[in-house]
Amino acid sequence: MKNIKIVILAVLTTFLSIGCAEVLDTKPGNAYSDVDIFSNIELTERYVFYAYNSTENWGLNFDDWWTRRVNIENASDEAWFHFVPQNFLITRSLIAPNNMGFFRNKWRNYFSFVGVVNQFLVEIDDTPVAKTNPDEVAILKAEMLYLRANAYARLINFHGGVPIIDKPFNLNDDFVVPRDSYEDCVDFIVSDLNTAISLLPSSKMVRDGGEFGRISIGACMALKSRVLLYAASELHDPSTIPNGPLYDYTKSTKWQDAADAAMDLIETNAYSLLPISNSKEYQEMFLRPNRELILGRPYSPEFPNTPNDFNTLPDKAQSPHSSGGWGLSNPTHNFVMDFKMANGKRIDEPASGFDPNDIYANRELRFYSNINFQGASFRGDKLDYSSPGGADAKEAPGQVHFAASGYNLRKFLDESITIDAEQSPHRPYPLARYSEILLNYAEAQYHLGNEAEARLYVSRVAERVGLPAIVSSGEALLADIKYERQMELAYEGHRFFDLRRWMDDDKIAEDIQGVQWKKVDANGNLDENGTLVMTQVLIEDRSFNVANYYLPIPLNEVEKTGIAQNFGY
Structure with missing residues (x-):
């Protein structure tokens, strides 16, 4: 079984003292040469698996005690x-x-992983492993493109427009890189995701079993849906403050683009809402992989430890x-x-x-x-x-x-285990779920003026947990859509950003x-x-x-x- 091994290898642990320029100049170092890494498909995979540490997890950061928990x-x-x-x-x-509290390392960490991805993408095509394992390498490239897109999506959610850097720095390069516009960053993210989708074979629409936790076509489509919905939101309208290129998204088709991205995923029929009859079933839905979970970060004895000690997260x-x-x-x-x-x-x-x-x-x-x-x-x-x-x-x-x-x-808590004595056997951290895509579509359709369509899709989420179908209209309908996001996606890392994009x-x-x-x-x-x-x-x-x-x-x-x-x- 080819389980995803999200591990920190010696080959990848040494980074230079971190700044945007310095991080992106970094190469894997002291255990294997590049020739070793890119001559052996297993080492190449491990390079990619390290970059999976850039995805979100139970903690805000992984490099200090508190924000790991x-x-x-x-x-x-x-x-x-x-x-x-x-x-x-x-x-x-x-x-x-000069005082960012628990957010102090977000810029540093995401650009660190952008550097890892860039180093991979610039080297991989001319390596022995690309010639001997072309199909596997195409999938690894798609995974890396997703991971870079995800890092940039987080960076622009936190900071607005940031420097777009798609290749490693050389010693003679100018390390002073200006910020790109928010809109250009969105385009860059969408382009990476579209390329990733094109590289993944149709058999990778869903990745489960031994491949659970690895990037799928569905995961790429889900992130694209989220990024375009966020971009269309009020915070990025040029009429709101702050405004200017670092914050604005000006495309006239923005809500249609967001609706189309969500519907593209819905129409694959690859994912579905799990039927729920009581609160216990809903609680336990988060303890194991299922067809509603588009992408999850594995935390389980099946998978090697990550920078977060999963035996304490989240139960302890x-x-x-x-x-x-x-x-x-x-x-x-x-x-x-x-x-x-x-x-x-x-x-x-x-x-x-x-x-x-x-x-x-x-x-x-x-x-x-x-x-x-x-x-x-x-x-x-x-x-x-x-x-x-x-x-x-x-x-x-x-x-x-x-x-x-x-x-x-x-x-997320597993009531069947004893804390400090057992570990929950399967539980993943949810990175994308099908219910989010339904709500993305409902919100986009509301802003397009298609209230009946918006009611239909938000009702699918509400009715699944025993609430009546949504019948509201106008501002009350938007409030119901926001409510469903608040409660359906609670504690999954959405609320902080939702309240801001809604202003x-x-x-x-x-x-x-x-x-x-x-x-x-x-x-x-x-x-x-x-x-x-x-x-x-x-x-x-x-x-x-x-x-x-x-x-x-x-x-x-x-x-x-x-x-x-x-x-x-």
């Missing part, structure tokens, strides 16, 4: 990282070119204290209260059935799949966040990483709320045998300014190369 959900309204919250500086408009990192976890990403009360009721109504709508004295009752299915809350059953025990005496309360014995918001994450400033700046549970006697004093009461509490006072639609360019890059800084920094 928490992700970008904590910089949105989805969650709050209680242990070192000050490092998500962007939530309080404190991020700066996100489980409640009472089951042996650290609970690092605390879902916010804001997010909890956004979940609709099981009848499809929002909690403040007439006849919703919402009970302020039992706020977790009769909520939609995904609430119970995604969130651990007071009284929920998890790994056979009832969670108790209340003081005094609760096993998940702040003062519980051995408690360090208490759930400051009153909630823990449930999505939903109020949501970005919304103060983060949590809940505290206490047992009190008739006089209001803590009493383990008292009445359980809930109090809403402020967790973080957030703010936003327009500069925060993008991350700044790191100060060392600006000083080193004179590259243009982003608006507002």
Whole structure:
């Protein structure tokens, strides 16, 4: 079985001190020569497999302890990282070119992998392995083109237009490379993906079994759909601020292009939504490869370790204290209260059935799949966040990483294992799912004025989890599409970018709320045998300014190369 081996080889571990110019000048070094690597198909594959480390995973970065275990959900309204919250500086408009907190290595890391890809692409065609294994090499080239496209997609989501660099630097080259326009970057990404699609044989529309986790035609089409949807969004309209070539997308066909890219993938019929009858089935859908998962990054004993120690991710990192976890990403009360009721109504709508004295009752299915809350059953025990005496309360014995918001994450967690003793056997990190493509199409069709088509496709996602079909129109329909993205793609790395591309400033700046549970006697004093009461509490006072639609360019890059800084920094 030819499992993907995402490993860091000695051949690829040595990088020069990192700047945009320096990274892209780097060559694989000290264990094998280029002749060795490109004469042996297995070594060539391992070169490519190393570059898979550029894809997203359970952690925001892989080169420091904390950001290997928490992700970008904590910089949105989805969650709050209680242990070192000050490092998500962007939530309080404190991020700066010389102080980027947990985002400090994004520029460096993505351009590092761009350099790895460029070195491969410039050398591979003239190598012995290309002559002896042409079909395999064509597939490897497609994988590398996807990985470069994905790195650039992340870079432009974070920074706007960035330098387009498609070949390694030589010693005599000018390392000062200006930023290209956002639109040119999108075109470059789409071109790489189209070329990758053309290189992959039709048998690679889906890659499963022993090839699970490797780039497929479907994965390339999914990324193309996402990139074009983002480009069409309000943030990149020339009428909004910030504007100019580094941020604008001006094509008159932008929404049609986004709709076509999504439909191209839908019409392959290669992927489908899994039928779901209850919250347990929905939760367990994320624990193994399936036909809804277009691309996932493997985390399993079947696959060698990655820079993230998968035995702690996400079960150890996100489980409640009472089951042996650290609970690092605390879902916010804001997010909890956004979940609709099981009848499809929002909690403040007439006849919703919402009970302020039992706020977790009769909520939609995904609430119970995604969130651990007071009284929920998890790994056979009832969670108790209340003081005094609760096993998940702040003062519980051995408690360090208490759930400051009153909630823990449930999505992605495998309840069948014992933390620190077992590993979940298959669980992947979702990089692209079919439900996203349906929602991409619905959103694009809405902006094209085709509301009936938009309702049809957003309803497919809503009805799969037991909600009624969407019947709204106008702005209410757009709100329903946004809701489905919020809840269907929760904690999968979308929300941070969605709120920005929609320019939903109020949501970005919304103060983060949590809940505290206490047992009190008739006089209001803590009493383990008292009445359980809930109090809403402020967790973080957030703010936003327009500069925060993008991350700044790191100060060392600006000083080193004179590259243009982003608006507002």
